[in-house]
Structures are given as structure tokens and as C-alpha cells.
Amino acid sequence: MGINPFETVKEEIDYSPKVGDEVKFSTCYMCACRCGIKVHMKDGKPRYIEGNPDHPVNKGVLCAKGSSGIMHWNAPGKLTKPLLRVGERGSGEFKEIEWDEAMKTAAEWLCETRRKDPGKLAFFTGRDQSQSLTGWWASRYGTHNFAAHGGFCSVNMAAGGLYTLGGAFWEFGDPDFDRTKYFMMLGVADDHDSNPIKIGLGKMKTRGDCKFVAVNPSRNGYGAIADEWVGIRPGTDGLFIFAIIHELLRAEKVDFPSLARYTNAPWLVIDNPGGADHGLFLRNKKGDPLVWDLKKKKAVSAHSKTITPAFAGERKVAGKKVVPSFAHLAERYLSPEYAPDAVAEDCGIPADTIRRIAAELAYAAFEEEVVIDEPWTDAWGNKHDKMIGRPVAIHAMRGISAHSNGFHTCRAIHMLQALLGSVDTPGGWRYKPPYPQPIPPGAKPTPPHFSPLTPMSGPPAGFPTDPSHLVVDDDGQPLRIDKAFSWEHPLSLHGMMHMVLRNAATEDPYGIDVLFMFMANMAWNSSMNIGETLGFFTAKNDDGTYKIPKIIYSDAFYSETVPYCDLILPDTTYLERYDCLSVLDRPFSQGHGVADGIRQPVIPLDRDVRTFQTVLLELGAMLDLPGMINEDGTPKYPGGYPDYLVNHERKPGLGPLAGWRGKNGDKFGRGEPNPKQLEKYIENGCFWEDHMPMSKQFFKHANKEYLEYATEMGWIGEPKPIIHQLYNEDLQRFRLAAQGHGDHQPPEEHRERTETYFDPLPMWYKPFEERDLDTDEYPIHALSQRPMHMYHSWGSQNTWLRQITNVNKLHIHKDLGADLGIVDDDWVWIEGRHGRVKGQVKLITGVNKNTVWTWNAMGKRKGAWGLKHDAPEFNQAFLLNHIISDVLKPNKHGHEYSNSDPVTGQAAWYDLRVKITKCADEEFGFTEPMYEAPEGPVSDKDVSEYGKGMQGTPTDGRVDAKEWIGQRHENAGSIPGIKDGYGNTIKGDKS
């Protein structure tokens, strides 16, 4: 054999390049998940971002978004300098200005308004993770017109949970993935709690002793790996849940002992039709609700140490006819209208399937108990030697909450979790501290004062429990610009940002002076009915001035909203600033303990932008806002946001960060400010966690040890049990008002609506668009959702992620496609009641046959985000928002309500109904409507070679490769010989 030169080739491999110059820990913000990250920096640039293995949220893993953080920072649409509008709104004609001028201008505008009436400032924030600061700033400024974006995001779920369990799916609790035997996920395809859910699903399925049911009109994302996909018709989840409850009740398969102790099921409800106390709980002189004790044969306080309550039967107590609330509950859901056979057609689910799922839920809950050998003491002092769990866990999200019947459906799902006795039990659904909270939490919305230069006496938002808590005038008319906390949407806990532009531009209820927004794309994918909304930005008075006189906006990127605003305060990206993930805000705690964290600047700033929160504090000082200046008038937080994070105290000893408090950093929860607090966080990987002992980890709503700890931490006022409110008396109080009782009654035009929707028990009704529309004309449901690799990822049009997806198709069931004569890649008009949008089709089978769906926020407006004008996001991708109504058809009083849930004001963007027709041939190939491009930045890049020259310095070293087993612990449990541990770390192996 001759010599073959190709066998002699030997490449020198550098096995151990030094990856970067340093590694900096921080917290991701590519979505709302708040994972710990390690950023390898090289020559001042990020080289590699990986998950922090010690972090409680992500335990080392990192999703597609987090792994693309480099391209977020490196995005073409980054703002670089403050901008002042010089052309018409929408034109994108700005001049760059210096920060001095920008701050002076903003302060002048804000000061002028504050001198007249602070309430004429509307301050609304989008994907804000600093609401405890922004809300506090608003109240110090003196405006009641503040909210974040929860009104078009999640409020139905938050309100539904907080008014039922004192916690909620989505943000305030998690499934116990380690122990559950039956996991039901409703209305979730992609995710909020991104990595924890993925980690959990992987664990649960690898363990192999659990069934996973996905209830969702579409079978993408998580639904694809579910054991069973239930392709429900949108907006009918409430019926599905009621039918399950119907089955459980008929079989007496509810957890009566748990209902007796932890819920208000046995509380006695007054039966006095027409009376002012009808439907309220009967209480003793101390105010305790009463139950009928079957052993004592009399009514006793529901708070007694032991009770043996009746669950049904009318009795007379203190001269009043009363029945246990459970009797009302049972009577409603045992009604034949909620039998599986009765709801099957509406839901699009066979009755046998519903019956089987009910049987499976009952089996998992009652026949497959999970027991943890851990003694604990309940809130009444009774000792328990074990923690007994009913291993059914539920998770629900947007698909449930973004309907106009969402609040009640969310309540129904939380109620099911309680009926099965699996709230905060092993294998069930677990609260994340500081939840559970009292039901509902105590704060009430603060009404406006109309006084110049005066702060508010309390927070703008709160939890009404009585009509007197509404923010309305003497005639019952709205006092907030978004009409939140009014009779139109009384429990709009998160405000109604989606109505601000319409209301302000039409001066209904009044005009405002300044609109100040942060990180919310209200001129595009965060609004419903975009065309008209753009008109609200640009609406003018007869004298040529804008109806909304001044708009200030802060964002890191040139979004579609930027050209519609007057003064742009450019923000930093998450890799360039200090930030805080506070327990005062949205917790990233886990079921086993509270956690909070920070971001630190990882990359030096290379442009003239400033952290929004620092800007806000500086503006506060310029405006002399109380709490933001010292007595001598100097700024209280001259060091900006990091200074505030360390030194601000909301109450003595309570600040934004709970860890390393006290002068020496040896306290947590409460303690005086610690000047070295941020350093301690950074040393610990930018997070703090208090991993609780097992004895506090479950039954937190009624666990003495936990409740005392929560009181000490300042999360709850007193260590009293938090009793689940299946029957909600607060809702009944609003209903009674509508029925003519009390001093605070709804105006006539809202009376019937209030009476109807303030039902103390979860109810179901047709979503409003379905109720009001000719459903033969618009027979199809249309939904949009974000792909997993973009969910909640603030649209920098990430160079890597946009290669994965840059156009969205309309997914249509192949049978529906056949009916409509539509084939793959056809272009179709998707027509709603006030407009149409054009997109391209993909036929699939994993979708409910009456439903079409597409990726949300893929379609972008030419001129934004720094993309080139030929980008598919501008030309082929489309948004359903164009055709989602922001208001409903007027009611019989001529009143035009927001297209939102009548209780909470949650935007009902999943209620959309459409018809679909194939486009003419000449209409193929491009989307419509397409708007003119503003003068935004446009990338001139043809090639990106990020990473070139970033290879680490060669070193000689090399260590042995170690094998890595995904879900090692769970695999070790089921496959003989696989070693226990995590990834490539073997338990007990010190090497």
C-alpha cells in the first residue's frame, strides 16, 4: 500500500481554551422567568452565557432566549441617545438631544402637571420587573393613574387565584413536579415560568409514574409531549371544569376533611332573598363566620380548634335561615346543565373523555396519596405526624385568562384544586412565598385627591372587597383614566393599560396632560385594534394640538411605539444595569422557600443611555417627590437605582431586597440597610434564597410554623390561617349593591351587568364576542401565542432567534382547510368584525377543528427594530391584533365596554372570531395591512461574524470528559445501574 497523505493529518486541538477574562453572575431578562446566568466576558464583550447551576429557578439550564442574550445586547434596533420629536407623531422625525435637556424637559412637563393636578399624569409600564418602585413613584408623585401591563396579560388568573386561594397559578405557585401523579395543564402552550416548567415536565415524565394531560385548542409546545391532548374549543374550559366537578360531586369524590378545615365550604350562608344580607356569611359578634357542628348540634365559630361541620341542610341560626356554602356549590355543579353529556358538544370533548378524566383525577388524589414523614402543626395548634398529599397538580395560563369569561374560569380551576384537597400538599400545587396572602390581600386602591403637589395616601392599586373601595365619583362614574376599579370592571387589580390611549384621546372620562410609558409596545402588538389605536396617538384638537398633549416613553429599543412619542428616554439592556427581582414585586421563590435577586452591570455601556429606574429616581428628586429627596432637598438616592435597592425602606427594616440585611449583613427579611448588600448578592451569584425546613414547606395556608415565619418576614399581618374562599362573599357584596342595597350602587347602565357577573360561585357564560356576533358569519376561533424560543422575549429581533422563526403561518386543521378549499401555503384573508388581515396557511391536525392559531408578535412594522425593510417580519408575517376589537358592541343602554372580562378588565384577546377566505392570486405573497415606515434606524449589516477572534487563549491542559445524564436523578430511580446525581455530578462522588 502506498502512503495515503490523508491518514497522516493531525489537527492540533486546543482542549482548554480560557473562555473569557472573567465570569460575571447576573439574572436573565430574556423573558419574565428570572433565571440565574453566568456571563463569560472577553475583552469587554459577552463571549458565552450559561445557566447558573446553583440558582433556584433554572438550576444551570438556560432556554433558547437566555442563550441568545448576546444578540439581544447586540441588536440593531438599540436606542443610543435621548430623542425629541420634531415631526408629526408617527413620522419618526426626531432630533437627538443631550440627557440634561431630556431630563429637564421631562421634569418640566411632569412638574407643570403636578402643579395643576397630579392625576393628569398617566404612568403605565409594560414588561416592568420593578413595579414596587414604579408604583411607589406614582403614589409619591400623586397620580392614581398608574398600572403595569397585567390588564392585558394575566389579571384574570391573578385575581381568580387571589380571591379564591390567596395565591394563583402562573405567578404565585407551582406544581409539585417532584411528587405529582397527575398533572393537568390548561391553556398553556409556551410558558411563563419557562425553565422551571420544562425542568418539571422532564422530571415528571422521566419518573414515569405520572400522567400529563394538556387541555388546549392546539397541540404545540408542551402539549406535544403530553400523555393526553384534549383539544378543547376556546372559551369553554369553565364548562369542562364544571363537568369534572359534577362527576366528582356525584361520586362524593371531594376531600371533605380538607374542605371542612381549609375552605369556607361549611360556612353558613344567609338565605334571605331580597334582604341586604342575602348570600353573606352569618357571623358571630366577634365577626367569625359560623358553621353548623354536627356533634355539638349548634352553630359554632368556623375558627374553633376542632369542628365537625355540616355540608348541607337548611337550618335556622339566630333567627336567620342559613345553609352551608357547599350546598350552594353542590347544587350548582350537580345541575344537569353541567353533566359531561350536556357540555361535550360545546367543549368539543367527548363526554366519555370528561368522565374518564374526572375518574383519573379522583383516583390520583384519593388512591395514590403521597405521604411525607414530617410532623407539622396546623394553625389551630393540632399536631399532625405526617404530611399527606393528594398528588394532583394543575397549571393554567393565558389560554384561560385572556377570555371575557376568564375570571370565573380561573376561579373554577383553583376551586377544583381545592375540592381535590391538593392545595399546597405534597404532589399538589404549591404556593411560592410570600404567597399565600390573605384572601384577597389587604391593600385597597387609593382614590384621587385632585390636589396639586400632593402625594397619594396609599398605593394606586389594591384589592376591592366592597363597592365602597371602587375608584368612582359620587355618581358612580370612573375616576381613573383606564376606568379600572370602576363599575365597568370593579376588580381590575392590574389596571387596564389597553384602554388608556382610547380613553385619553376621546377624553372619556377625561383628558390627561402627560402619558408616561415604559417598555410597552402600545403602538403595535400590545394593543388590540392597532389601526384605531394609532389614531388615538395622533388625534388632534381643532387647534392642531394633540389630544394627548405629551407622551414620554422609555425603552431600550426602537419599537413601533417610539415614533409615536414626544420624548424618548433610552434605556439600557439587562446586561448593562443593576436591577432587582424583589419579594415586594413578583417573587421568583419556589415552593420550598422565598428567593429574590439582582442584576448587575455585566457589559460596560457603549452608548448614551441610562437605566430607566435610575432616571425615574432622578426625576423624582428633580420634582422634590417625598421619599426621593432629603430634608435639605438633595437627592436621597444620588447613586441611582443600586443606591435605592440598598437604602430604601418601605417600612422600617423592609426593603427591596430581603437577603443580607442589617448593618453586618447577618439578617434576612427584616433588618436595617446593609451598605454591602449588593456585594453579598454578587458573591452569592446575584440571588438570595431561604430554603425552609420541610415542616414549613406544605399546608402553608394553615401551617402554624410557616404562618409565624411569614408574619415575622412581614408578608402577612398576623399568623392566622388563610381559608380558601370557594364561595366568595366579596363578589356577593357587589351583587347586592346591584340589587339595590347599600350606599354604593352601580349606575343604572351597569346594574344588570354587575348583578350578572358578580356571582359568588364560579359561573360560565359565552365569551362576549361569541355572544354578540353572528357565529355563522364568523364561525372560527382565532388565537395567537408566542413560540417557546421567543415567549416574552422583548422584541430586539434577535439575530439568532429570528433565523429560527421570522414569519408566522396561520395553522388550520386539515379538515377545515378541506372544507374551505385551502391548501398549504395558500394566502388567506382572516376577517373579523371590524377588519381583515392577510397571512399564509399551514395545515395541521393538532388543533381544534373550529380554531386557527398563529405565532404572536412575529409581524412587525417596517421602520422599527432596526431591521432592513425587506425583512419577512415586515412583509410576510402578520398580527391578529389588527382585527381584535378593543371595545364591544354597545349594550342596550348604548354603553360601549372594553372588550375585557367584566369583573377584572382583562383584555379578551382570545375571544377573537373570524371567517377565512382564500386570497385572489395577485394578493399572494405579502401581508396586509401594511403601514408606512417611520424614519427608524435600519441595519446596514450583510454579515455577522460575532465570535470571530474570540477563541480563548490556548493552554495545554485537558481533563477527562465526564458523562452527563439528563434527568439523572429520575433516571437513576427507574433504570438499574444509572448513578444518582445531577447531570455529570454523581451523588456522593467527591472527585
Next chain:
Amino acid sequence: MTSLPKIAPKKKLGLVIDLDICVGCHACATNCKEWNTGAKSAPLTDLNPHGKDPDGVWFNRIHTFETMNDTGESRTVHFPKSCLHCDDAPCVTVCPTGASYKREEDGIVLVNEDICIGCKLCSWACPYGAREYDETEGVMKKCTLCVDKIYNENLPAESRAPACVSTCPTGARSFGDLNDPDSDVSKLVAARQGYDLMPEQGTKPVNKYLAPRPKQNGVDAAPRSLEYADDNTDAAPLLARWVDKILSA
């Protein structure tokens, strides 16, 4: 034209991908991209990154599609795909310069970019479409199994795994020596009956896929429906039963 190792590699490092729990999130793809764009094959060039038809070099891509079985039951599958580091790698034997090679020591298939002439024969030969041509640099690139990460003494132990593996949120990816029957990955493959992708191509891929587990059609022991406490279809009899009954004991 290039030879495979004369002696079969002692170790066959490779990936095991569990299709039962892959949710198609693309984390493995982008984490791979960010590691490798600054690693041995740097950069993983992106063409037209901000305009029409953006297209870059990716070592790992995820395909999501629907399948239908004989009974008409359909399923959505998320399928990650990268180089399978085949024993009989046609991309190696087809290489006219020796640039494409399989390592004796661990079986990793690599490209020596210094002598790659960019002829693309390897990408034609690879039945899996796992090769990525960098137009700007004129060379072929591919999955390196993170050869500069898995052995890297400058990284903490828990980072020493291919980027796609250490980042996978669901734990759907495993890594190890598939030539060692006693390795944990081999046990995992054996227990789950891991399979070769397109074995008929004769490439003997090292990477294995784990098929989705059979769907549970119900909790096996659970009844198909509940037994009613009362046959009546309205609430009255049940409510009457409960009036004096101690249910909470």
C-alpha cells in the same frame, strides 16, 4: 478518500436524545450557537442577519412536524438534529483533503478548517444534512461535540458537557461513551431501546435517539368513570344525604 481510524475508537462519545421529553424549545440550538461561535470553529457566520432570508451556520437544528400512525392518530414531534458522529462516516471517507476526519481516541468527527477546500462533498455525502457550509469563510463546519468544552480544565466540572446537553431545560439530552456497555448512557439507551437514525444508510451513527414512551391512555388502575353515590341526576338526593352526615372525619 480520507480513511476512518484503522483501529476502531476505544471511546465513542456521543449524544442520546430523548424524544419523549423534548418540547422543541430550541435551547440546545442557540446555546450551541453561542458556545461555538467563539470556539474552535469561530465564527458561526450569519448572513443577512437583519434582513430577508437570514441564514447562518448552526450545528444543531430542531424540526417540529406532525406524524400520523396507521390508525389515523397524529402526534406532534420535536426532533433535534446534529452530527451523529457515525462510525462509518461517509463525510470522512468522501473528503478529498483529509480535512474531515474521525478521531481515534474518542470517535468525534471534526473538520480541520486549515485544509478544508470547501468542496462540499461531505455535505452531499452526509445523509443527515448535518454539515454547515460557511459561505464567508469558504469552509465546512459542523458539530464538534464541544471538544473544547468537554475536556476544558478552565471550566468548572458542571460546565464540561456539550453546550446543547448542559443547557437542555427538560433534560432530554445525555452525553457519554456509547462504546462502553457499562456507561450510564449505554444503560439509558439499553433501557429505553435507543435507536439509530436511518440505519439503512449504513453509517452506524454513534448518537442515539430515545423514542417517545407509549402514551398513557389513562391512569391504568383508574376506573373509566366514577361510581355515582346516587343515580338521580339532580342535586336534591345527594344534598339530602349530606344534611346530617359527618363527612369530614
